[in-house]
Amino acid sequence: MAAQSIALWLLTTTMALQAGTSWAQLSTGFYSSSCPGLYSAVKPVVQSAIDSEKRVGASIVRLFFHDCFVQGCDASLLLDDTATFQGEKMATPNNGSVRGFEVIDAAKSAVENVCPGVVSCADILAIAARDSVVILGGPSWDVKVGRRDSTTASFSGANNNIPPPTSGLANLTSLFAAQGLSQKDMVALSATAYKKHACPANFLYIHGTLFEDQGKERHCLMTVIPILLAT
Numbered sequence: 001m002a003a004q005s006i007a008l009w010l011l012t013t014t015m016a017l018q019a020g021t022s023w024a025q026l027s028t029g030f031y032s033s034s035c036p037g038l039y040s041a042v043k044p045v046v047q048s049a050i051d052s053e054k055r056v057g058a059s060i061v062r063l064f065f066h067d068c069f070v071q072g073c074d075a076s077l078l079l080d081d082t083a084t085f086q087g088e089k090m091a092t093p094n095n096g097s098v099r100g101f102e103v104i105d106a107a108k109s110a111v112e113n114v115c116p117g118v119v120s121c122a123d124i125l126a127i128a129a130r131d132s133v134v135i136l137g138g139p140s141w142d143v144k145v146g147r148r149d150s151t152t153a154s155f156s157g158a159n160n161n162i163p164p165p166t167s168g169l170a171n172l173t174s175l176f177a178a179q180g181l182s183q184k185d186m187v188a189l190s191a192t193a194y195k196k197h198a199c200p201a202n203f204l205y206i207h208g209t210l211f212e213d214q215g216k217e218r219h220c221l222m223t224v225i226p227i228l229l230a231t
């Protein structure tokens with residue numbers, strides 16, 4: 001299975017996620033006059049984080065994906081619990097496994113330095129996810145921006161919509177389908193989210209019981225990806 005094909009699916013998948021965002025009109029030029037320094041503020045932060053630890057690039061893609069699965073791509077995952085709602089960070093698919101928040105915080109600070117109060121965290125997360133993929137050697141794409149940050153998060157939404165590590169293939173497939181994503185998208189996103197260390201010959205890692213992903217034991221996908229992609 002060619003890593004390049006996976007990269008192409010990733011591209012369409014992240015575009016599909018963007019299309020699924022419910023906030024009005026997104027466009028690539030949304031901040032072109034209000035924050036022209038946006039992209040050059042975010043990228044060095046992501047680059048430096050990945051230079052320190054490659055895995056965090058995959059973690060940021062996973063943050064974006066787990067954010068988008070609950071209420072759309074609205075940065076709800078970044079919110080801590082408040083008196084009025086329980087946030088998403090401790091929901092089963094996230095508790096103890098979501099990481100990379102400090103990189104998004106640092107990118108937000110860098111953006112605030114160049115244009116305070118303009119750019120949403122949801123957009124910064126979307127840009128940082130793209131930058132991570134590019135820095136790790138994947139494809140590039142233009143990030144459509146103009147998202148608004150949510151003021152609420154949903155613990156139950158995270159539990160119900162994001163596939164937990166124990167999901168089997170049927171549930172994985174239906175949870176991705178609920179977001180308008182195909183099995184190919186699922187493989188691309190899951191594989192990217194778990195591409196921690198190089199497997200021999202670019203084989204990728206994936207999520208889910210099917211793939212025996214239990215903590216440390218992540219198996220290379222030599223057999224599983226071709227089976228899924230053939231369906």
Ligand SMILES: *[C@@H]1O[C@H](CO)[C@@H](O)[C@H](O)[C@H]1NC(C)=O
Pocket residue numbers: 090091092095096
């Ligand atoms: C999150 O994980 C911690 C550590 O395993 C556990 O103590 C806590 O109860 C979990 N929180 C929820 C809401 O499940």
Ligand SMILES: *[C@@H]1O[C@H](CO)[C@@H](O)[C@H](O)[C@H]1NC(C)=O
Pocket residue numbers: 166167168169170171
């Ligand atoms: C799918 O989800 C349902 C409802 O949460 C659960 O009862 C069932 O065991 C799950 N099946 C698989 C294959 O994960």
